[in-house]
Amino acid sequence: MSTLDRYILSAFLRIFGLVLVSLIGVILIVDFVEHIDAFVDQGLTPTLVVIYYFYNLPSFIDMSLPMSTLLATVFTLGTLNRNYEIAALKACGISLYRITRSLLWLGVFLTVFQFLFQNFLVMPFNHKNKQMAREYLKPVRTPTVLREVIRQDLNGNIVVFSQYFPKQNRGAEVAIYSFNDSTLQQRWDYVRMNWIDSLGVWEYKNGVQRTFSAGGEVAFEKLPEVGNVPLTLTPGDIEKEEIRPDEMNIFQLAKFIEKKRILGLNPRHWITDFHFKIAFIFTGFITIFLGISFALQGSRENLAPAVGKSIFALFIYYIFIMGGKKVGNSASFHPAYAVWAGNFILLFVGSFLFWRTSKR
Structure with a gap:
């Protein structure tokens, strides 16, 4: 790894760590304030509250990663641009791709990391967390009817x-x-x-x-x-809680979908969820890709417009991917087309902005 790559990555990781910890802290405080009445009403001990948030922590990290990578990219490159370091590198004949190559590869690494993190840590912890919430925070109610219950004798x-x-x-x-x-x-x-x-x-x-x-x-x-x-099978076996599809990782969900198909049931909703889980993994790369262009456009002295554009772009991305999930659940489009549309649109926009920024 070259000195330039180490310099940019070290600056990025410092800001990334600070933003990530700050966002996790904000999410934790908001969630605690939201649930404190339930903790008190159900008589949870401090130990149980700590365990509850321990199971929540991977989910909080996963939620914070896109915004953290976006802001870290904007502030890292924006600071270098404000100090004329980007201009000096370009004057030496170094291209924008070479300057940001380490960040782009970091985006690829984050995609792989998010895939492993979501499937082997976030989803199992979410299952434990929801089990705990159902046991301690919500009154136990026998549902009137259960639909599409699948059991093996x-x-x-x-x-x-x-x-x-x-x-x-x-x-x-x-x-x-x-x-x-x-x-x-x-x-x-x-x-x-x-x-x-x-x-x-x-x-x-x-x-x-x-x-x-x-x-x-x-x-x-x-x-x-x-x-x-x-x-x-007895009624107790049928009512016994199994891992729910929305708490499965993509490997478990793929098997669940295949079982639904074999049994002649409609798995469309879960096919959409399957594609959504995979598409969302690419947010780390997409946010870095967009953040590069936003950081290097506009005024060197004021990063506020770049931050504003970045947050707005992330907001638009969430609208695309969440809207695609809703459309995928309907019969209008194939779930894959509906969910992945946001990724392809943002990657196209990011590629265009990156090309235009490199020509400046």
Whole structure:
């Protein structure tokens, strides 16, 4: 690494660390003020509050990274520009790309770091945090109905409840799938299933059985109007909380989506969430890329316009990516196109601004 790269990176990292710690502190204080009544009402001890924020810390860091990289880029290059160091480097024949190369590579590193950080630290800690919040901060309520509940029986069969009513221990539109490896062999569909507590069995009403042959033929059989379903699952197993899709990392979410597809369910919402998780990882690189141009345009003496433009650009990016997520959940566009549009637009704008800045 050259002396120039070390000089720019050291200046960047000093500002980045200061901004990151400051933003995390602000987020923590705001969150504490928002939840202090709940802490007091639920009688949480100081130890539990510390544990709660320990699980929140990776999420706070993840939230602060885009703004921290953006402001650190603007202040680092803006200061160098104000001190005429950028002008001196250009006078020596050093291009803008060479001056900012270390920051661009840092943006690539941040993208890889965010991918690993989000999937192996943020999401597991979020799951723990939400479990703790549900246990200590929110009153435990039995939901009226659970939708699209997917469970696996001890014999390996997949059981899907389109609707499950916990208070009545009753399922509606229930499907049971039997697989051999990844090949569907049999499927049972029941209009309704009720748990008979005295017998410890599930009773179905109005069921059909389908058997799938290797040649693609389907044998259809109507079952007796009432009968028992040989399941080892109990109502407690069905109501037992599993990791929720919005708390999964992208690897878990990909498996969840594939399971939904195999079972014939619509995974569009989670496909959108999958692309959103990946697209958001690139914010570190995008903010550095945009920050370079904003820092070196305009007045050397006043960085306020550059900071304002940068924050506005980040705000626009959030509108694009969050709006894309909403559009992706509808049937208007493919989820990937909707979510990734913001990234491509901002990268195009950043490339144009970088080219124009390099010509100055």
